[in-house]
Amino acid sequence: MNRLRQIFTAFVAVAALAAPAMMATPAEARLSITLGSPVVEPMPFALPTFVDEGGAGDLAAQISQVVASDLAGTGLFEQIPTTAYIQHITSFGAPVSYPDWQAINAQALVTGAVQASGGQVVVKFRLHDVFANAEFGDGLQFVGTTDSWRRMAHKVADAVYSRITGETGYFDSRVVFVSESGPKNQRQKRLAVMDYDGANTSYLTDSSSIVLAPRFSPTGDRILFTSYSSGFPQIYLMDVGSLAIRGLGEQPGTMTFAPRFSPDGRTVVFSLERGGNTDIYSLDTGSGQLSQLTNSPAIETAPSFSPDGSQIVFESDRSGTQQIYVMPARGGEPTRISGGAGRYGTPVWSPRGDYIAFTKQNQGRFHIGVMLKDGTEEKLLTASYLDEGPTWSPNGRVIMFTRQDAGGEPALYSVDVSGRNLRKVPTSGAASDPAWSPLLP
Amino acid sequence: MAYTAKAMLLLAVLGLAACNNPDRYGAGGPGGAGANGAGGIGTEGLGGPSDPNSVAYFNQTIGDRVLFLVDQSTLSPEAQTILAQQAQWLQSHADYAIIVEGHADEQGTREYNLALGARRASAVQNYLISQGVAAHRMRTISYGKERPVEVCPSEACFSKNRRAVTVLSMGAGA
Numbered sequence: 355m356n357r358l359r360q361i362f363t364a365f366v367a368v369a370a371l372a373a374p375a376m377m378a379t380p381a382e383a384r385l386s387i388t389l390g391s392p393v394v395e396p397m398p399f400a401l402p403t404f405v406d407e408g409g410a411g412d413l414a415a416q417i418s419q420v421v422a423s424d425l426a427g428t429g430l431f432e433q434i435p436t437t438a439y440i441q442h443i444t445s446f447g448a449p450v451s452y453p454d455w456q457a458i459n460a461q462a463l464v465t466g467a468v469q470a471s472g473g474q475v476v477v478k479f480r481l482h483d484v485f486a487n488a489e490f491g492d493g494l495q496f497v498g499t500t501d502s503w504r505r506m507a508h509k510v511a512d513a514v515y516s517r518i519t520g521e522t523g524y525f526d527s528r529v530v531f532v533s534e535s536g537p538k539n540q541r542q543k544r545l546a547v548m549d550y551d552g553a554n555t556s557y558l559t560d561s562s563s564i565v566l567a568p569r570f571s572p573t574g575d576r577i578l579f580t581s582y583s584s585g586f587p588q589i590y591l592m593d594v595g596s597l598a599i600r601g602l603g604e605q606p607g608t609m610t611f612a613p614r615f616s617p618d619g620r621t622v623v624f625s626l627e628r629g630g631n632t633d634i635y636s637l638d639t640g641s642g643q644l645s646q647l648t649n650s651p652a653i654e655t656a657p658s659f660s661p662d663g664s665q666i667v668f669e670s671d672r673s674g675t676q677q678i679y680v681m682p683a684r685g686g687e688p689t690r691i692s693g694g695a696g697r698y699g700t701p702v703w704s705p706r707g708d709y710i711a712f713t714k715q716n717q718g719r720f721h722i723g724v725m726l727k728d729g730t731e732e733k734l735l736t737a738s739y740l741d742e743g744p745t746w747s748p749n750g751r752v753i754m755f756t757r758q759d760a761g762g763e764p765a766l767y768s769v770d771v772s773g774r775n776l777r778k779v780p781t782s783g784a785a786s787d788p789a790w791s792p793l794l795p
Numbered sequence: 796m797a798y799t800a801k802a803m804l805l806l807a808v809l810g811l812a813a814c815n816n817p818d819r820y821g822a823g824g825p826g827g828a829g830a831n832g833a834g835g836i837g838t839e840g841l842g843g844p845s846d847p848n849s850v851a852y853f854n855q856t857i858g859d860r861v862l863f864l865v866d867q868s869t870l871s872p873e874a875q876t877i878l879a880q881q882a883q884w885l886q887s888h889a890d891y892a893i894i895v896e897g898h899a900d901e902q903g904t905r906e907y908n909l910a911l912g913a914r915r916a917s918a919v920q921n922y923l924i925s926q927g928v929a930a931h932r933m934r935t936i937s938y939g940k941e942r943p944v945e946v947c948p949s950e951a952c953f954s955k956n957r958r959a960v961t962v963l964s965m966g967a968g969a
Binding site for chain 1: 866920937938941942943944
């Protein structure tokens with residue numbers, strides 16, 4: 355069993371902890387952040403290093419650090435430095451002295467404990483609404499293998515995020531991307547996968563052939579990508595557990611690329627080029643049946659399903675320049691939705707169904723933007739020499755993309771769907787074409 | 796089948812003629828060739844650019860590539876002149892197989908540029924066919940923006956990267 359499989363299949367059990375007997379259930383929760391509101395003042399939180407309840411060693415500090423980093427990394431929360439803390443939490447079960455945390459203006463307090471033995475780790479946490487003098491939701495306990503400790507930390511952070519924002523989190527997720535090395539005219543590319551925050555990178559292919567634009571299946575256990583391994587660009591499907599690869603929809607004399615799964619994971623839509631003309635096709639992965647969805651002399655590419663599977667958004671230059679269109683999932687008359695100045699490409703439907711993210715080129719600059727599915731409310735989130743290829747976080751609140759500055763190396767960046775909190779995602783070298791996994795089970 | 800034989804022959808040729816064309820690159824050609832991959836052939840030992848029967852003559856004296864305007868795949872009059880000469884040469888050198896590579900500059904999204912590169916390669920292929928080159932000798936491939944020849948963030952490089960290159964390898968007509 356390889357390491358990757360362990361990461362994907364590591365069993366993380368979760369259980370609610372009984373509230374301490376004297377703890378009052380807060381009548382109304384006041385700890386709340388509304389996502390999508392125009393101005394967000396980061397919520398100050400305190401997160402004392404989780405208590406070592408035996409055998410945890412460095413893990414207690416490491417897990418605490420990852421939880422705090424996940425929360426602060428959203429830009430919605432701001433950690434109060436541990437040096438400011440008045441109460442020192444030395445026991446997970448001991449009562450919390452809320453006035454001590456109110457005094458340093460901590461709105462939220464996360465306390466936790468870690469126990470490790472025999473390759474197994476138990477992580478417990480409680481979230482406190484400091485100014486309500488009460489716990490906010492039940493304490494939770496996660497049990498997993500030692501090497502899945504980061505996943506357990508992400509699950510703690512997801513639970514905290516979810517309670518405060520009322521939406522699912524995105525920290526316990528992975529990102530598949532293309533790792534790049536060597537000079538740009540002889541670039542070497544390999545598929546790699548990492549935690550959403552850049553940790554735990556593993557390589558899925560060697561660099562013997564060019565690979566492009568990987569995408570996860572809806573359950574995260576398979577990856578579609580384009581490779582030149584046959585000498586010509588073709589789409590392939592990789593099983594993440596075994597790393598086994600098979601070709602899909604091979605048609606002699608054609609190029610296939612830009613593959614993406616349907617939400618039920620049964621269909622793959624992609625571009626197929628024949629004789630210089632590129633159209634969109636769909637392939638039923640069970641029956642192998644191939645259907646042509648567009649039929650025009652223009653370039654049709656970058657198809658992406660709506661989350662309910664009923665529609666496909668894609669780009670076409672049938673009007674003379676790249677623009678974004680929506681059509682029924684089985685093909686049919688497309689409706690153009692992009693209308694502003696410039697060229698629009700790489701549309702990706704948000705998992706929430708509300709927005710479509712895209713790459714826009716205008717007057718020599720590249721932007722990542724979002725618009726509603728009817729093309730209204732277009733909003734540009736970024737601008738640079740070259741930004742492209744957005745991918746959504748599992749909860750549809752964050753977008754990751756490739757940025758390359760003029761003459762520079764490509765790197766991965768993330769930005770809030772509101773346009774705030776632009777951050778570089780740490781990778782060990784040049785990186786491009788990120789695709790976010792669903793939230794892990 | 797014939798394809799495998801072709802690929803093996805290509806490897807043999809590469810073995811004896813070290814590649815000295817700086818534009819060639821490793822892309823894992825049909826034969827899985829390594830660093831000098833996708834159909835590239837060197838000039839050493841096959842005659843210099845002044846030998847009209849040499850690949851160097853084709854590559855350098857006639858010119859193995861044509862350039863395109865931004866987001867275009869239309870062949871300019873200059874490009875047509877080069878391709879007409881290529882076609883003439885290819886008809887009198889029927890042993891060569893041809894791969895037409897289409898490329899784009901980095902000012903475009905990755906997948907669109909793949910499709911654009913394919914359009915450019917196809918435009919060249921169709922022109923060569925119209926000039927009498929047998930279709931069965933040719934294949935196209937697009938590299939999109941994956942294989943620039945010039946690397947800089949300005950039009951000086953972009954204009955050279957928006958290209959279609961006619962790449963020869965031995966063993967076509969057989």
